[in-house]
Amino acid sequence: MQSSQHWFDLYDPRLKTDPYPIYKRLLEEEPFFTKVDGARAAVFSRYHHVEAIYGDAALFSSVKPPNAVKSVDYFSGHLNIAFSDPPVHTRLRRTLNPAFMPASVARLTPAVERAVDDILSAIEGRPRVELMAEIARPLAQRVMLGELLQVPAEDHDIFLDLASALFAPGGRMPGSPEAVHFDRCWSMAATYCRRMIEAEKDTPTDGVLSNIVRRGGPDGVLTDDEVLAQLITLLTGGFSTIASLIGTAFLQIASRPDQLALLRGDPALATNAVEEVARHRAPGLFNYRFPTREVEFAGLTLERNMPVYMLQGATSFDPDVFDDPFVFDIRRQPKRLLVFGHGIHHCIGAPVARLTTRTVLREAVNRFEAMELAEPLEAIRYTEAAQELSPVAVPLSLRKKG
Amino acid sequence: MVRIRFEAAEGTYEVHAEANHTLLDAALAAGIAEIEGQCGGFLNCATCHVYVAEPWAEKVGPANEDEEELLEGTLEPRRATSRLSCQITLHEGLDGLTVRLPRRQS
Ligand code: HEM
Numbered sequence: 001m002q003s004s005q006h007w008f009d010l011y012d013p014r015l016k017t018d019p020y021p022i023y024k025r026l027l028e029e030e031p032f033f034t035k036v037d038g039a040r041a042a043v044f045s046r047y048h049h050v051e052a053i054y055g056d057a058a059l060f061s062s063v064k065p066p067n068a069v070k071s072v073d074y075f076s077g078h079l080n081i082a083f084s085d086p087p088v089h090t091r092l093r094r095t096l097n098p099a100f101m102p103a104s105v106a107r108l109t110p111a112v113e114r115a116v117d118d119i120l121s122a123i124e125g126r127p128r129v130e131l132m133a134e135i136a137r138p139l140a141q142r143v144m145l146g147e148l149l150q151v152p153a154e155d156h157d158i159f160l161d162l163a164s165a166l167f168a169p170g171g172r173m174p175g176s177p178e179a180v181h182f183d184r185c186w187s188m189a190a191t192y193c194r195r196m197i198e199a200e201k202d203t204p205t206d207g208v209l210s211n212i213v214r215r216g217g218p219d220g221v222l223t224d225d226e227v228l229a230q231l232i233t234l235l236t237g238g239f240s241t242i243a244s245l246i247g248t249a250f251l252q253i254a255s256r257p258d259q260l261a262l263l264r265g266d267p268a269l270a271t272n273a274v275e276e277v278a279r280h281r282a283p284g285l286f287n288y289r290f291p292t293r294e295v296e297f298a299g300l301t302l303e304r305n306m307p308v309y310m311l312q313g314a315t316s317f318d319p320d321v322f323d324d325p326f327v328f329d330i331r332r333q334p335k336r337l338l339v340f341g342h343g344i345h346h347c348i349g350a351p352v353a354r355l356t357t358r359t360v361l362r363e364a365v366n367r368f369e370a371m372e373l374a375e376p377l378e379a380i381r382y383t384e385a386a387q388e389l390s391p392v393a394v395p396l397s398l399r400k401k402g
Numbered sequence: 403m404v405r406i407r408f409e410a411a412e413g414t415y416e417v418h419a420e421a422n423h424t425l426l427d428a429a430l431a432a433g434i435a436e437i438e439g440q441c442g443g444f445l446n447c448a449t450c451h452v453y454v455a456e457p458w459a460e461k462v463g464p465a466n467e468d469e470e471e472l473l474e475g476t477l478e479p480r481r482a483t484s485r486l487s488c489q490i491t492l493h494e495g496l497d498g499l500t501v502r503l504p505r506r507q508s
Contacts (some may be wrong), residue, residue, distance in 0.1 A: 055442060093446070094471070100450050101475020102508045336430070336439065346441035351508055 008043060010036050010309060015285055016389055018380040020326060023314040030314075031298050041288075041307040042300055045314035046339065047321045051300050053310055054287055054342035060289035061085050062345060065305040078186075079229040082345060089344060093229060094214045095222060096348055099148070099208040105351040109359075111147040115139055116360045120367055124400055128374055130249050131394035135360065140242035143356050149235060150207055155192065157195075162189040166386045177300030186232075193231045195223070202396040208234065242353045243282060244390035247356050249277045250364075251394055252328065255377045259330050263365050270362035272328040273335070274354050281326050282339040284391050312338050313389075370399035404428075404492045406502040409455075410436045421494055425487035425501070426450045435491055436503040443488035449507040450473040454483040455500040462499070478504035 026045040033042055043052055053060050062083050071164070078330045081092040088387060096300045098104065117229040119139050145151045145159060165178075172179040200209045214221060222230070253260050253273060265267050287310050291302045303306060315338045317325040323337065340347035347353075364371060373380075375393035382388040405426055409417040428457055429437040429450070432450070438449035445468055447456030454462050462485065469489050473480045 051442070055444075094468075097446070097472065098475060101472065102477035103475045105508070106477055333433075333435070336442065340440070342442040343444045344441075344446060346444065346446050348446075350440065354508075 001197045005036060008032070008287060010034075011386055013382075015313075017378075017380075019281075019313060020317075022316055024326075025310075025315045026099070026311055026314045026319060029298050029330075030088075030311075033158055033300065036307060036309065039301065039305075039307060041309055042302055043311065044298070045311040045318075046061065047315040047318035050312060050315045050338050051342055053297075053308060054338065054345070057085060057089075057344050059292055059295060059302075060308060061292050062089070062289060067288055070365050078232075079094075079226060080233055081230065082233070085376050089264060091222070091228065093344070093348075095212045095230060096208075096234070098215070100348045100351060101293065102351065105355055108143075108147060108352065109355060112143055112359050113363075115142045116363045119378065120360070120363055123398075124367065126316075126398065128395065128397050131250050131396050132243065132391060133393070136243040136246035136250075136394075137239070137384045138245065139360060140239040141355060143352065144242065145232075145235065146236035148208060148238070148352065150205075150209075151232075151235070158185075158189050159190050159235045160239075161185050165241055166236055168238065169387070189235070190228060190230060193228050193235070194224075196231065197227055200355045217276065219401050238349050238352070240388070242356050244388055245278065245283045245353050245357050246360055247391040247394050248281045248389060249274060249285060250371075250396065251373065251377065251380060251391060252277045252281060253330075254359065254373050254396060256328065258287075259328065260371065261363070262330055262396065263361070267362045267365050269330050270358040270365070271354075272332065272334060273361060275334040276328060276330045276332055277357075278339050279316040279322075279332075279337055281389060285313055285387050286311050287387075288342065313339075367401060368398045369401045370397070372397045404494060404499070406492075406496075406499050406500070408432075408434055408452075408503055409500065410412065410434070410503040411505050412436075416467055417472070421492050425454075425490040425492060425499075429487060434503070436438055436505070436507070437487060438507040439488060440508070445456065445469060445472060445488060448475050448486065450480040450484055450487040451476040452487045452508060453481055453495065454485055455483070455502060458470065458482040458496070458499050458501075461495060464487065464506065476504070477506055477508055485494055 020204045030043060030045045033040055042094050044053060063085050064083055081089060084092060119135055124135055141156055145156050146153060165182045168178060172182050197213060203211055212227050233261040263273055289308045290305050293304050296300050319325055332333060340350040374397045383392055403418045406417045406422055415434055416431060417428055417432045420508050423441060426439045426443045430439055431481055440449045441447040466489060469486050472486060473484050
């Protein structure tokens with residue numbers, strides 16, 4: 001068995017700045033074992049392998065064994081739907097589903113359009129903007145916290161602070177200043193959420209929280225701690241992911257004049273454009289699972305509980321599935337991507353992320369006759385969050401129409 | 403082999419599918435764009451909605467309980483013969499099955 005293929009580093013910064021050569025090699029050489037955070041781990045990157053791992057929750061658990069993958073243990077052991085298996089996962093998911101179904105997301109559309117309109121109108125006359133701070137983050141925050149979860153704008157900081165503590169790089173050693181800060185942010189957010197939950201119980205609404213509080217599984221409604229966990233997951237998990245996808249979309253399109261011209265010619269291509277952006281530059285770099293028993297899989301003998309990493313971004317370049325995968329073309333007929341996961345944990349927020357990103361992209365093209373990166377693509381820096389492709393700043397030069 | 407007819411607004415697809423696969427598998431294998439199946443067939447996303455043609459409704463059977471919940475959230479209205487194609491397993495008895503497709507799933 002190959003066991004020392006150390007050329008691959010899960011935290012290689014080039015996975016953010018220039019992933020294509022790494023993806024190419026991964027697709028040729030996977031699967032293999034390597035070391036991640038000092039522990040032996042398996043790496044998969046071909047579409048059908050990753051699809052099979054995501055698709056078999058009984059064999060590949062989402063529950064982290066004690067002490068595994070510490071560097072990305074964002075929730076510090078708190079219950080979280082993404083790190084649960086059935087039957088816990090089933091009852092958690094059922095309470096979230098209704099608010100994220102296609103019909104619910106369609107009902108959210110006018111509010112997203114209003115948010116885009118307000119935010120673009122505010123910067124319209126300016127020749128240069130910083131997209132992340134002035135468009136992407138405010139928009140994501142307003143859609144997720146304001147529209148979807150109905151948190152008043154003046155309280156958003158509680159969750160922005162918790163999210164930045166959650167996803168801060170470098171981990172949180174017990175007792176460290178980071179851990180103390182995290183605990184403080186968590187308890188402020190938890191106190192706030194408990195008040196939201198009490199208010200929902202006193203005066204029922206028909207929003208997201210109503211379903212979380214009232215819908216249960218066959219074994220009854222969620223406990224108060226489970227309701228809290230669900231709410232905090234949504235309040236922290238949604239906005240930075242949406243903002244990152246928006247940032248990446250503008251980077252990818254504005255740096256390709258031919259693709260920008262295509263979109264300008266037919267703004268309805270915005271939907272396809274977002275698919276092609278997510279395919280080419282997966283917003284989440286990797287994900288992981290833990291085999292529930294020793295198993296032969298795709299030629300490797302995987303040990304029970306060994307971390308199994310899936311490089312989901314690489315799956316989009318698998319020539320078994322995508323023709324000319326390295327060509328970026330927004331006219332490509334979309335195919336099902338694995339970048340939002342697959343199976344029982346498939347990203348619940350993907351439709352909202354897609355809706356928000358395509359709306360702002362389409363509207364920007366409608367309003368601005370010129371849109372260029374004000375710095376070369378190579379100068380763009382990304383945040384250090386290990387799993388997330390998130391540009392720190394995206395300076396854009398704009399010229400308003402007419 | 404089970405023959406399936408997918409009737410979409412833009413035209414009709416005639417597909418030969420394998421028994422024991424789901425109707426969603428058949429649609430994805432044939433590249434039918436009107437069916438998305440974003441979650442991959444795990445009863446999670448309600449983007450593989452089909453309307454079973456009346457004569458077939460009884461043979462195909464009603465939606466199961468979990469599926470009923472998701473059918474409340476499909477983009478195009480739920481009707482009496484609405485099903486999620488990931489929950490229909492094909493068999494020889496469904497040879498000739500005809501389903502109509504919503505214009506959009508999401
Ligand atoms: C570009 C945007 C996004 C990307 C790339 C993304 C990616 C993913 C991926 C890959 C998973 C699967 C995790 C796994 O199987 O272990 C996932 C799950 C999840 N996502 Fe997202 N996500 C995005 C936006 C959002 C938004 C906006 C929300 C909030 C509404 C959200 C909430 C969730 C939740 C709650 C889960 C767990 C679902 C479950 O375990 O059943 N995501 N996401």
